[in-house]
Structure formats: C-alpha cells, structure tokens
Amino acid sequence: MLGLVLYDLMEFELSLKFLREALSLTSKYYGAKSLKHAHSHHVLATVYESKGEFQLALQHEKEANLIHKKQVGENSDSTKKSSEYLTRLTEEAVILQKAISHITSGKPSARVSPPRFPIPSHHVILQQLNQTCGITFIPLR
Structure with a gap:
C-alpha cells in the first residue's frame, strides 16, 4: 500500500523499492501464480511505464497476463484488460x-511524436x- 501512495506522490524510485518487496512477499505468501502476485506485477508495470522504462513495464505486465490466463482464462475481464494494457x-x-x-540519427525528417509518460491519477x-x-x-x- 505504501508503494502505491508513494507512486501517487510521484516518488517513483522509493515506490519501486516497496513494490518490488511486495512482489516478493506475494510470491512467498500467496504463490507466484496467484492473482495477488499478478496484481503486484501489474502495479510495478504501471510505475515503470510512468518512468518511461517500457521494457521493465512489459516484462511485469507479461507475467501478470500469463497468471491471469492460467487462473481465470482468456475470456475474463482481468485477462482482457491486461492484454489491452500490454498492447x-x-x-x-x-x-x-x-x-x-530519430534523435540519434541526426537526420532532419518528419516530426516524431513523443512517447507518453502517464502520471498517476488519484x-x-x-x-x-x-x-x-x-x-x-x-x-x-
């Protein structure tokens, strides 16, 4: 919970510290294939996305998506939401x-749209x- 509050305050690094520990604890107490563990992966993905670290965000959301598929099936709302988020x-x-x-090429060309780094909504x-x-x-x- 503290990791989420820190995320809301945009204290991303400190938030990640608590959320990584929460991921470890959900694995230990609920199992690495539990929906609680999937939720921990999803929350980590959202924080990494806000930081612009898309590879780590994708890694965590892929894991969450796999857990959802195994636990509740392909057609569940949670699996569909996770798949949409992955896309x-x-x-x-x-x-x-x-x-x-584009920036590193140094070539003048058409403007490239900047990526979005979402800020957490309350x-x-x-x-x-x-x-x-x-x-x-x-x-x-």
Missing part, C-alpha cells in the same frame, strides 16, 4: 524507440489500493 505498452515502447532513433491509485486491500465496491441500483 498499449508495446505501442508506447515503439514510439519511444522511434523517437530515440482515481486509479484508489482502485489499486482497494484491490490490494481486498475491498470490492458493489454498485447499488
């Missing part, structure tokens, strides 16, 4: 690589905190 991360990694290649952080703590909101109709 978006891959696209952003390609944009970043193109921008780096709403998303709150959702992740709720999921971490096991809090589920059921909408009343």
Whole structure:
C-alpha cells in the first residue's frame, strides 16, 4: 500500500523499492501464480511505464497476463484488460524507440511524436489500493 501512495506522490524510485518487496512477499505468501502476485506485477508495470522504462513495464505486465490466463482464462475481464494494457505498452515502447532513433540519427525528417509518460491519477491509485486491500465496491441500483 505504501508503494502505491508513494507512486501517487510521484516518488517513483522509493515506490519501486516497496513494490518490488511486495512482489516478493506475494510470491512467498500467496504463490507466484496467484492473482495477488499478478496484481503486484501489474502495479510495478504501471510505475515503470510512468518512468518511461517500457521494457521493465512489459516484462511485469507479461507475467501478470500469463497468471491471469492460467487462473481465470482468456475470456475474463482481468485477462482482457491486461492484454489491452500490454498492447498499449508495446505501442508506447515503439514510439519511444522511434523517437530515440530519430534523435540519434541526426537526420532532419518528419516530426516524431513523443512517447507518453502517464502520471498517476488519484482515481486509479484508489482502485489499486482497494484491490490490494481486498475491498470490492458493489454498485447499488
């Protein structure tokens, strides 16, 4: 939880320290193939994405996606969301690589769009905190 709060405060390095420890603890207490472990991988992926470290973000989200597929199947909402996030991360990694290649080539050419480095939204952080703590909101109709 502290890693998520630090992420919300944009203290990425300190956040990563706590989140990597949380990943280790979820593996130890829940197992490396548990949905809690998948959630830890996903949170790490979002922090690495915010830092622009797309290779590490992709690595963690791929692991989360594999766990989701094995635990709840290809057609579950959580697996689909993870797959969509993987696709978006891959696209952003390609944009970043193109921008780096363009800058290092020194050739004048068409403008390359810069990659996006998302800043954490309070709403998303709150959702992740709720999921971490096991809090589920059921909408009343």
